[in-house]
Amino acid sequence: MNETRRAGEGEAAEASPAPDLRRTYVIAPNFKRRLSGVTSTIIQLLPLQSRMTGIAALGPGLPDNLPKLRWWQVPGLLLRPEGKPFRIWHxxxxxxxxxxIILKHVFRAPLRLVFTSASQRHHTRYTRWLIRHMDAVIATSHKSARYLLVENTVIMHGVDVDRFSPPADKAEAIRSLGLDPAQRYVGCFGRVRHQKGTDLFVDTMIRVLPDRPGWSAIITGRTTASHAEFESDLRARVEKAGLADRILFLGERKDIPRYYRALSLFVAPQRWEGFGLTPLEAMATAVPVVATDVGAFSELIEPGVTGEIIPPDDLDAMSTAVAGWMDDEERLARASDAALGLVHSKFRLEGEASRILEVYEKLWRMQ
Structure with a gap:
């Protein structure tokens, strides 16, 4: 999942007080300190969910302004909350x-267990055992659902349409980033590594940009130490092609919505992905998307309407598709409007939060 899915980036926030456990009906555990797609999902959803029901996170690596249980409150989970027959552990x-499972079956905590799966591979025997002990299972896409051997509900991720929104003035959005407003920009955002297909994007740009002087490319995302050589090789390819002034490596950016607003086309070139939020973030900013057929991309993009789906790891297909969109200004304009409309009608973050609440409510009704 995409690392850009964050809330409150760059903002100082006061720590929230410890929630009243008696009125906390849902626990969202997060046991991984380093930022990941799962952590980002919790960061995005909790503020919305807290308006719908009493919910709190538990664990490290989360902003202080989120409702979070303190570790000393964990023994309180053994007591029944006020007004509900049990809590949800999501x-x-x-x-x-x-x-x-340990809290519920060993310590007899009044809990029902919910699991969300984004995986698109066969689960290990251990994971299958864990899943069988869940009271409800959510899949983030129909592809993910096919790998689950239990009954499940498909609830696709949504995007914050207030945070990701089109610019009032595209040229000014480009200029504000220190870029050339006379150029159109195609972007590739996410961690710089082989799995994310950054090399496919770079090689595509090396093919298509020389014949399209009105276009340039921007790449944003973190490069970890283990992938520094990979990025250095990409930069060398760009230098050799004489395109260093038109294929820009901008590094990790906290204000990523501003960079989407500078784009006219987005490319998601991943070789593998669990779900993949970047196409939704781009489309919420009225940017059409060319994406590989991995993750949930084929369930997010309407081919020929909001973008195009191509085979993964296929440089020829990517180059052909990207060039076709660059060369058809009318199609770009139509797809821009269609992409924005699709996200607002089907993929709002509020819709995701509401559908998850329906799963909780069903469990509470069943008792």
């Missing part, structure tokens, strides 16, 4: 499922 990783 896990998104194996260790969190295991913790819920």
């Amino acid at each position: 896990a998104r990783r194996n260790p969190e499922m295991l913790a819920g």
